[in-house]
Amino acid sequence: MKGLRVLPGGRPGRGRLYVNLPDGRAVAWYDRQANRISILADDQREAILAVLRPYLSGTVTIGPPPVPTAADLAGLALPPDADLAPNRPGETLLGELEHGPAGTRARHRLRQDLLAQQRMGDTFDALEADGWRILHCVPVPGMGRIDHLLIGPAGIFCVRTVPGRRQRAVAGDLLLAVGRAEPRPDPRWTRRAAARATRALTAQVTPALAVVDASRVEVAPTLRDIRVLQPPTATTDLTSSPTALKPPDIETLFTLARDTRTWLGPNAGRSSPAWGSPRTESGGV
Template identity: 30%
Template sequence: MLEELTVTAWQYFGHDRLYVNLPDGTPIGWADRRTGGITVVHARYRDDVTDMLARRAPELLTPAEPDVRVHPGAFDTPSADPPARSAPPVKPPVPSAESLVPSAEPRPSGMPPAPSAEPRPVPPAPPAPPRSAAPPSTRPARSAPPLRPAGLPELTPETDLASQRPGATLRATAPEAGPGESGLLERLSSRVQRRRPMDAARRKELLGERRTGAELGRLTRHGWRVLHSIPLPDGGDIDHLLIGPGGVFSIRTEYHPQQSVRAADDTVTVDDGDPRPYITECRAEAALVQQALERHTDFPVTVQPVLVLVDAASLDVAATQTGIRVYRERQLSALAPLSGALTAHEADRLYDIARRRGVWAGA
């Protein structure tokens, strides 16, 4: 088994790790070079991960028992972890079988050590007895959980949302503007591109989503992934979905040029007008995204709602407003340094799920 595993170095988001991978590239554990801690994705990989790390980076494993923990997204509960090994991790050279099996005092004068090993009731064992003594029935479970759980919709160029532009759903579902509802430039542009002209209100919404999309695009240099205009069965959409080291964020855009906006606990008012349910709608969208993603993962997913007010003259957020993040479009840069919520493997997996149009068909 050890000969089939690989060890790769990973340095990103301020982390410095060594990953132990299965032959297909799936990580089964890693060591943090800064803290010396070791994490395994499943209790049954504990020995394999520590043995491989002992070969690649012996300085991480001291003669004392290393600090090994099972990742919280693993299938095993902490009580299911195997007992700690009493022997230190394997370090070359490998001890011989004779050194592991004590012999009685009369043995050297009566019988040579090699022949006497055959009738002994305990066969020679490698330094990690629990692994070699495991019953054969536990060995087929060596493979890690598949990257794509059963039932995950197929990914094709037609169903890949990674190429979806900001406002694409808004553009596709916009009713055709009536006479006088669209400007001359919009009518000429629509005619050249062979699409329906949009009225003034829809054009403003589209401009807001594109402005927010441009700001989110700046975060990709920090390791974030962005999806835009995720279509929903009811004809609506998730304006933007941001996935990265700091977690998953469901982002809703509202365009209020040169208007004063105040966000309270559950409502938003614009120029002291009637309350608008933007915050309630943001929370509902985040819950919908969480349910859609968790249907295809084996670990819990937390989705944080974000409301972006584009081109607002002023934005006042009440001190009691802690349920969601309320930003102007330029303030989205505050998300860039966030980290620690997802591992690189988890973020890649969630992005692979979210980009599939079929995932949202039943949302």
């Protein structure tokens, strides 16, 4: 049938591909992760396969849509402007670079933060093949945004990303120092953010620090409540951890977490004071 259009859903290259009629109605979708085509209009099967053929790889399963779970139905009912799932790593920093400070030093720091979040985000996104669900740039009132929220078999992790700048990084109980720069309160920040996420999701969230491109990372022996992750071993560290969540729980928590109203609702974080912008904190906080 002429006029069928293929439109992406979710993050570029990772979400579903929808096949729509000219009036916008979906007649099929291709789930890249499951490598499955779900067809809603069987009389248009050949036309649907023809327009999707350039996007397919490997052995593809074709059939009617699977019976939706409660999490699926909740996700379908989510307004597009309330959905965090399409967020790319470092999404908000792109806007800050475009409209933010004009100073060369400030822009350089923003660019370092952006590159670190993008690299770590790509690393975390690769976990989706192992049953993980990933969100980026999750808003937390008064604290800025959680860089990455990971929901998977090993549990839920609130990740703060720090550029190592090819220098020695030292993570302590309260501060993290990179090279000779003034130490930053990243450990304290990610603890607070994880506590807020625990309340929002009513499930235990583990704080984590992702240190990118450091020459070496030293972790204080007393720092036991925060996971310290580094590429390229971060995914192995997480996938080798003991199982804490089953697939249905992962999907339910992901559906809750992707809704901005979970984080920005009237009761979100009401018991925690604001810490200000997460990228402008100083070691004296």
